Amino acid sequence: MVRELIRRPARPMGPLAGLVARRLALGLLTLFVVSVIIFLGVSLLPGDVATELLGQSATPATVAALRHSLGLDQPLVARYGLWLGGILQGDFGTSLANGRPIGHLVAARFGNTIFLASVAALISVPLSVGLGLLAALYRGSLLDRTINALTLVSISFPEFFLAYILIVILSMQAGLLPSLATLNEGMGLAEQLHRIALPALTLTLVVIAHMMRMTRASILGVLASPFIEMARLKGASPARVIVRHALPNAWSPIINVIVLNLAYLVVGVVVVEVVFVYPGLGQLMVDSVQKRDIPVVQACSLLFAATFVGLNLTADLLSMLANPRLRHAR
């Protein structure tokens, strides 16, 4: 039985293709529902792009003129239909507020968001899995308790507060890292990395505890199984028991938590963007909601929703590849 469970998979791809297709179809349906909800939601907010743009200096005549020029005097369903037609042809349309093409606007911001998220992920995922393994290996030791305490402290602070502490220490006092994370065209990769070091570090501290604790807990859970005892009885070293025997069986929950945190790194970092003045997609979306710029809000929320759908799909697939019991239907 032990052999059966830890054996490498022989033929994983057959049922997977059908599953991926089903999940992708469901994902598309999700995106459609999201777009309808966002469109309705933003439309229900008081005011529209014309009144929000003109603000205190609005007069009924200018508001009417702006509404007409933006096509806001058409019925809701017609506007949604127009937008959907454009999207199906790959055209995100133009921003209502400043008339710039949304594809271009969003692509640059989304690129920035992905860049920051990737850097944060490249630091935090190996680090937290590594720390989780160490903590499991030396369970109950001083090392385990220190790792636990430190990561819990970092997750317990609100992220903006953590950001300010890092700025005070690393930027204001030590003068090592810049507190503004503005990226310009023509910056080399090294300079870009230097610029985003503080936000990446902040995000790392925010997500590390969750992933590290899940790694530790799920490995400890597996360590109680009979096959681990068998491995120990065979004389395998503690490190080998954990890495070769326990980890493959513990991957599933770890992967799920990692993916949840990756999704957070992409969609949930508006506060960090604001503190470090980082031009990511979150800030664009907040601005656009405030100005009722529906096409931009739609584009942003679709990207966010697609990120979630895609990452969840990846998580499920990876879990199956890592766990034979999920791979073969009973």
Next chain:
Amino acid sequence: MTAGRTGPLLSQLSRRSILKGGAGLAASAAAGSLWMPRPARAAPKKGGDFKLGIASGSTTDSLDPGTYADNYMQSVGHALHNFLTEVTNTGELQGELAESWEASPDARTWTFKIRKGVEFHDGKSLTPADVVASMEHHRGEGSTSAATSLLDPVTEVKADGDVVVFTLAAGNADFPYLVSDYHLAILPASDGKVDPTSGVGCGAYKLKSFEPGVRTLVEKNGSYWKSDRGWFDTVEFLVIADVVARTNAMATGEIHAMNRIDLKTVSLLERNKALEIYSVNGGQHYTLPMNTQAAPFDDKNVRMALKYAIDRQVMLDTLLRGYGEIGNDQPVTAGYKFFNAELPQRGYDPDKAKFHLRQAGLDSLKVDLSASDAAFAGAVDAAVLFKEQAAKAGIEVNVVREPADGYWDSVWLKKPFCMSYWGGKPTADWALTIGYAKDAAWNDTHWDNERFNTLLVAARAELDEARRTEMYAEMQTLLNEDGGVILPVFANYNGAISTRIGHDTLASNWDLDGLRAAERWWFAS
């Protein structure tokens, strides 16, 4: 009529002079001469990359001057563009693209002589036709510009040789001030139309890159017609919405100047020797407009009771930490040319408030006050403070917290009693017309005082200084006694500038040196 006819702007104030002077109008008159910028007035020099962190600015910003809504795009606009006239840093009016101007005796026809030899960034020479097309962009049916109401009194704009002639529906002695407005940038025209979003102008800097809500980079316009302006090689305008982030960037030297410092932490910032803090009274003020057409505010005595029930000094000391002046329920301050110094300052007097309540036939009063920090920073706190103060006068103020989102659309001008603010205006006429004239689109008190409205129109076209002064004095008294606005405080423009930056006396017509920091400042070291 020539440039510099009137000098309506406000004197400079440093924070210390206000605090030491005991805060108030008396201090402001004396403070003008006390204020000295820290860097010595060395001769300006060329070069350097100037970085400016500005609080406002949004991803929805557009280069169209008709949409400029806040300090960020207004400052960018003044780097890229020139205007017909300019309010100088000492408050005089001088020609910019207009060399000179003159009015007909009834002040209805204004003729501006357009400067020759000015080139746009694309190499095109400035002509009167460009001026006409730039004005038409804000006029007429279908214009979406926020300046349409400003140019509403203009019935015709036409080019005639090397002049541009404006015809107004009624006389306006202050018209040359009006064309200095930040919306009315002069753009190059082709076939009588301007391309409002091109960013091409004839200002001191050319547009290099524009990322709305993030940053705007401009570079020196080598063929700029002014020899004593536009010193920097490049200027970078950064949107830094978060005040802590802005302060951090300033403290670590990543930016050379910022606007809107956090008054709560200003004492910490003052310790930093590498920067100076500026504080300028530009006539910006916070208001509590009451709808004079709706009960109970349609009774003058109720309005009077509420005006006596607010403690202006406490508002100034707590809300603004002294960075401002107390108000007297009308928007004209000592810095304006036609300020009425005879008008007694209203104080906090619960007994008088009770007296006016009795006059209105009431024992007590209960009112709802709609508040949100969208009106101004600290508006909700101010409303709660007012609630406590008014309670002593037997007035129960129920503070209704409104969402900041959509505040100007669904609360302001709609709820009978709310929090609001106004920016300073270049002239007394402008300040009184925009919010208090009977037919003004933004008359947020719905005030309709026949005498006031008659005087307003008459004074606008009056070219006799003495008679004009008298009329404006009466209007201020009318507004103070009968008007629907409680105006507790004038709020200064506050910011910080690196000591590496050189500048002259800061202008007070707008924040950031009259929005012209990029054009006027230089690197001193």
